[in-house]
Amino acid sequence: MLPSEENPTPLVRLNRLNPHADFPLYAKLEWMNPFGSVKDRAAWALLRDLEERGELANGRGLVEPTSGNTGISLAAMARARGHRLLAVVPNKVPLEKKVLLKIAGADLEVISDELCPAPGLGDGSINLAKTHAKASAHKYAMPNQYENSKNVEAHYRTTGPEIWKQTEGKITHLFVSLGTCGTVTGTAKFLREKNPKIKIIAVQPTEGHDVPGLRNISQLGVSKLFDSSLVDDIIEVDFHLAYTRALDLCQNEGLLAGPSSGLILEGALEIVARDKSGFGVMIFPDNIFKYTSNMIKHIPGLGSGTQP
Amino acid sequence: MANYSHPEVLVETDWVKQNLGKPGIKLIEIDVDTKGYDAGHIPGAVGFNWQTQLQDQLRRDIISEEAFEKLLGDAGISPSDTVVLYGDNNNWFAAYGFWLFKIYGHKDVRLMNGGRVKWLNEPDKELTTERPKIVSTQYRASGPDLSLRVMLSEVLRAQPGKTCNLVDVRSPDEFTGKVIAPPGMTETAQRGGHIPGAKGIPWSTAVGPDGTFKSVDELRTIYVDQKGVDPKKETIAYCRIGERSSHTWFVLKYLLGLSNVRNYDGSWTEYGSIVAAPIEK
Numbered sequence A: 001m002l003p004s005e006e007n008p009t010p011l012v013r014l015n016r017l018n019p020h021a022d023f024p025l026y027a028k029l030e031w032m033n034p035f036g037s038v039k040d041r042a043a044w045a046l047l048r049d050l051e052e053r054g055e056l057a058n059g060r061g062l063v064e065p066t067s068g069n070t071g072i073s074l075a076a077m078a079r080a081r082g083h084r085l086l087a088v089v090p091n092k093v094p095l096e097k098k099v100l101l102k103i104a105g106a107d108l109e110v111i112s113d114e115l116c117p118a119p120g121l122g123d124g125s126i127n128l129a130k131t132h133a134k135a136s137a138h139k140y141a142m143p144n145q146y147e148n149s150k151n152v153e154a155h156y157r158t159t160g161p162e163i164w165k166q167t168e169g170k171i172t173h174l175f176v177s178l179g180t181c182g183t184v185t186g187t188a189k190f191l192r193e194k195n196p197k198i199k200i201i202a203v204q205p206t207e208g209h210d211v212p213g214l215r216n217i218s219q220l221g222v223s224k225l226f227d228s229s230l231v232d233d234i235i236e237v238d239f240h241l242a243y244t245r246a247l248d249l250c251q252n253e254g255l256l257a258g259p260s261s262g263l264i265l266e267g268a269l270e271i272v273a274r275d276k277s278g279f280g281v282m283i284f285p286d287n288i289f290k291y292t293s294n295m296i297k298h299i300p301g302l303g304s305g306t307q308p
Numbered sequence B: 001m002a003n004y005s006h007p008e009v010l011v012e013t014d015w016v017k018q019n020l021g022k023p024g025i026k027l028i029e030i031d032v033d034t035k036g037y038d039a040g041h042i043p044g045a046v047g048f049n050w051q052t053q054l055q056d057q058l059r060r061d062i063i064s065e066e067a068f069e070k071l072l073g074d075a076g077i078s079p080s081d082t083v084v085l086y087g088d089n090n091n092w093f094a095a096y097g098f099w100l101f102k103i104y105g106h107k108d109v110r111l112m113n114g115g116r117v118k119w120l121n122e123p124d125k126e127l128t129t130e131r132p133k134i135v136s137t138q139y140r141a142s143g144p145d146l147s148l149r150v151m152l153s154e155v156l157r158a159q160p161g162k163t164c165n166l167v168d169v170r171s172p173d174e175f176t177g178k179v180i181a182p183p184g185m186t187e188t189a190q191r192g193g194h195i196p197g198a199k200g201i202p203w204s205t206a207v208g209p210d211g212t213f214k215s216v217d218e219l220r221t222i223y224v225d226q227k228g229v230d231p232k233k234e235t236i237a238y239c240r241i242g243e244r245s246s247h248t249w250f251v252l253k254y255l256l257g258l259s260n261v262r263n264y265d266g267s268w269t270e271y272g273s274i275v276a277a278p279i280e281k
């Protein structure tokens, strides 16, 4: 069920939103993973690793900080294999994701958002999950997607080879977003080994953003998986554009992509205009279904006419 | 310790570990979100909820002397105890607690440098979900020291720059009025901006990446040399609800050793709602 080189997630070409014929842009539709996002790849690797190391014996469950997607993937997989997950999520996470976590069988702990975030600090979901893992070690193992090399490995083993094969080695630019940085580090590492010239472009939302799953560089301290030597450019995009571009994708390309995909598209279009020719692949992490409440917040008028 | 003016009010996580369970040394975790304490705290630590236990629940005020006595008595604390405070959000609420303990005259109160996050991230430090067994006491406070607190009327009369230093410790976006409060906060004000004459020096200026305080030399360079806080004048610190400013109050008074530093706990949620009060953006 999970994607692999033989059974990859689809790669489709943008037809309308990219005006440059000499620089085709392809979207890798990660929402075609069984549990709806790119995070299936990392979740599976994290879960299997804990199982193999015997960390989940005797009814010990998992605890993990998540903006939703990792939790949904992990909870669904864990429940299917007889484990429980406590998902620690920031309040900013959209309601749809919180409810989906419960539907997928996770226990949910929602924490208040950072009051006045400072670089590298704060309590946040990561530290609360760590607190559980430390104070109740008999109850919880913590995969810690922000520090666990299995997260990177999953993309090195699957996402990278899939893209290489699907593009027949023609890829010149990879466009990704930054959350745990598992996607960028694993995929970029594989592709750079195949062709060191491939440009890796990371797109980040402006500070104080509201794009679940993503981090601005100022918040990247928590991810031990970020490797700046694997990234050529980091493009900052006004986070509101994540939402308008997602809407563009839905209405003009027939791609029901979520806000982090919208953000990546905006960054990719900037590079396409700059570099003029190439062969771009954008990793679209998930689709729009989990973000209707956020879309209403950020797209003026979208909520009107939804009541009798 | 780093040549602070009053090094005795600050302890390191290692010191706390070495002194766990010693008689006469009491630990209190003060959180705004007590999920942290509930999920795991330092063995033996009592948990205080800043909103429900350190604030008067009827009027907007610090708790009364009697309420403070009851709170400490129920926590098994005696006036002669060494009380070590730590907490969430980089010790902001623990610093507010420190300020309150000083107002009600507790002699030996200290902050644990780096707060709960530092302890949590050190591999040799334990956490527990077990609540301590408490033998309650009859705590008697010694009369309130209100010189540590500034009320609105004094703020309105103050002449920042001339007679005093006024330090706004909120984030740059709050200082400039781009936002009235950090996103999602319930306590807010009618208007955005800052008190005219205030210097914007965010609370985080005082700490390094691990949340511990900078050295006295760094602090002096930042606050006095760069930001122009005049050590010869009285200093007033404020923020939104008085907790981040307690953190800076602690830094200026105890680490830098400025002689007259007070906390304006009414802060922006009070000032920014006053009809006809002057505001700068």
Ligand SMILES: Cc1ncc(COP(=O)(O)O)c(C=O)c1O
Residues within 6 Å of the ligand: A037, A038, A039, A067, A069, A070, A177, A178, A179, A180, A181, A182, A183, A184, A212, A213, A214, A258, A260, A261, A285, A286
């Ligand atoms: C919607 C969404 N987009 C992007 C990402 C970023 O992926 P990564 O964590 O691999 O950097 C995530 C990860 O949490 C996500 O949930």
